[in-house]
Amino acid sequence: MLLVATRIRCSTLKQMFTNTLFFDNLTYNTFSRYGTLYYISLPFLFIGLVKTARETWLSWRQKQLDYAAPVLFWLLGEFVMGCILKGWSTPNTTRMIGIFIAYLYLITAGICRVWNCLKKIWQKRAFGGILASLYAVSFLSFAHYYFTDYNQLAYPMNWLFYETYDDIPAFLEEHRDQSWASRGVCYPSNYMYYLWSFRVSPYDVNIPVNGIQTFGKDSINEFPEKILVRNNYVVSNLDQPSIEFLTQIGYIPVQMDKHIFFICPFENYDVAVSQEQLFYLDNIHVLDQDIKFFGWCVDPEADAPFAGYLLEIDGAMVDVQKTPRTDVAGVLGREDYLESGFTAIIPLDTLGTCNSLTLTGVRADGSQSVIYQILRKEK
Template identity: 30%
Template sequence: MAYDAWCLSQYGVDRYLNSWPLYLTNYGGGQSILYAYLCAALFRIFGYHSFLVRLPSILFSSLTLFFGVKITEKLYPGKYMPALAAGILLTICPALILQGRLGIDCYLMLGASTVFLYLFLCAAETGKVRYYIGAGLSGGLLLYTYALTYFVLPLFLAISLFYVLWVKRFSLRGWAAMAVPMAVLAFPLILIQIINIFDLPEMKLGCFTLTKLNMYRVSEFTGFDFSKFLSMLRMVFIGNELSYTSAPGFFNFYILSIPLFFIGFCSLLWKAWRSIAKRKHVGSIYVLLWFLIIFLLFCNLKPIGYRISGIYFAVVAITVCGLQSLLCFLSRKKILKISLSAAFSAFYLVGFARFGFYYYMGAYTAETNPLTHFDILVTEAVEYLEAHPEFQNQGTYMAEPVVYYMLSTLASPYDVRYDIHTLDSDYYVCGSLPEIQDGYNYIVRNHLTEYAEELRRKGYTEVIFTGYSLFYQEADQNGISNAG
């Protein structure tokens, strides 16, 4: 994604030379575009830097925090404790800290959906057209954060439409004002779906490319499976095997959130029943609906940690609802209520202190938790070889995909032919570290200790960089490479 963004910032094409694609090809299955466009704008202004790859995720996490608190304030008017609790949980929970630091396209869904839910809730409660227009714009942009929203957003709007009709909150003028900007933004993505479903050729919409993918991933929907239901429960609350989406040994929202969530979930189901029975509008229904749609959709897919981040605000909001319901139940027992509030605060504070010590104080490192697909670039090694032609030998092997080399060198997509897996180069060979052979150099990550030790035994010279080493053979006076 970062290399695609670099190409867009400099040349107006992605790495496959598609001009301004509205859906990235990536490795053939596609990737949502909004993150790449935001990075491209930053690269255009500041040049390439790894921090800028993370910056959109940081900014959208801030949107989650700000609008998440605003939503909670609207759901509990006149009460400061629920909004405070939501703000604290959105700040200290491991899952939200982790998702706010990595440049993954689908992570923008969380911030964008929180903005959309806030504007939609304001529109439904006030009936003001400006909020409907804002919901339409934010909902349209939400579609560019992650392809799952192609299912989530229409389902949410359809069920919400029935709900507002039932509780007599429907505004034809408002829904029309929301539909227009949302439809305009959705139109190119609809065309992309038509192209891929009906196997039509790739098309242009002005300067924008309507991408034809090598594989259309709608086949990933395999039907409801109870094992996936259990996997989703585990993945949402406990975590998963990916160390960049959940921290080993820590619950995503701390263990206390699990009972509070289920209290809140039952409370919201009861509110929904009463709302429908009495035909009275209740704003918290939209949060419950958002959670259920995403959760049940993933019971028809393979749950993966980074894919489900769009559900996180709903989890926090329902947990806060459980806390508020519990404290309201104890409202007549003031001492017990205060004691329980203090105990909950202390529990979360201790949990965050424990996680913070692990995460910020040195236990969570590149050595203890190497992140696949998030390796440091090999720019320094390539620059070293280019500056020392006497050490270049016949070629250089690296285990990383081709795109790592291209981003490391910021090569022009016009100068380097790229077709997903291979590089048009007689010198750099990417994608694997083969059996060691004389006359070649090797770029090796620090965690590949056995491979590096074998190179050292064979007499290769090692140049150490941050996170990896370059191994090369020095030639003797007759030009023959020295090796053990």
């Protein structure tokens, strides 16, 4: 046990040095291009550490407290604290923020040490000019990267730091008479921002009982694993991959201040035909870069499932498979409804490009009946 504990502490100590001197792989803390401290500072930090340790040792031998001693003890204290951290509390940059007080002192001490070692004025001027230029270039490069590329590359941190949805309730209220406003909305951040923005009482949500994934028709904790095509979506202006993905599916983007509201692609269409009874189109979702179009239907004339189905998209036929629906048979109490399901896999951009989609039921005698048809609205 002692050996295992020692190995864990050594691993933690190594991680602490790596995370605080270089980068900790958390994009909201640091990134490898620049590190936690500009990499040009590291040689001076080590020189300063040697200088500080030597001065502390000499002050102890001479029984005089040197000003460098408290800094060294501070650094050692941070090391001890970092070794205690484990699990989610591993010594990342944020949790070890106190160590940078000592690091900054050591870097300064290292620069002063090099400066004092230079005997000639021109050497000191050259050293000062080169060092100032390196830090200036590093700062300008970092500032440019931070305000441009970093905004896109660091987007995964949205679950930690995110804008509230203050603009969404007002937007939905303004358009509450529109059919799409009654659809469920998927929000790309965790529940707390949703609750704050919509002023929902925690007692209504009852997280211990209901969980934190949904509230009513809305999804409030990241995008679901399967993109629900019949829902609306809200994404950040910075989330370029999601913006491109939803646009490809056929969602209608509405630019807002902090977000883009994507209206369900079915709002591009008018429903020309829809069997009123014994037909249901399930919540269509994206599956492996395609759309899974599925549901169930019973022929109202025969009071039995159709023998087969045809799906036509802009004149092209798409393969439709009959699928068993134990849920339908169980709820309706009809075993003969077991084969009422249908499933078709259609291209991801279908609802963004097609003008018509028609689902037809085929009876055993070969006769057909249109079950569902949508036609693109005229602009």
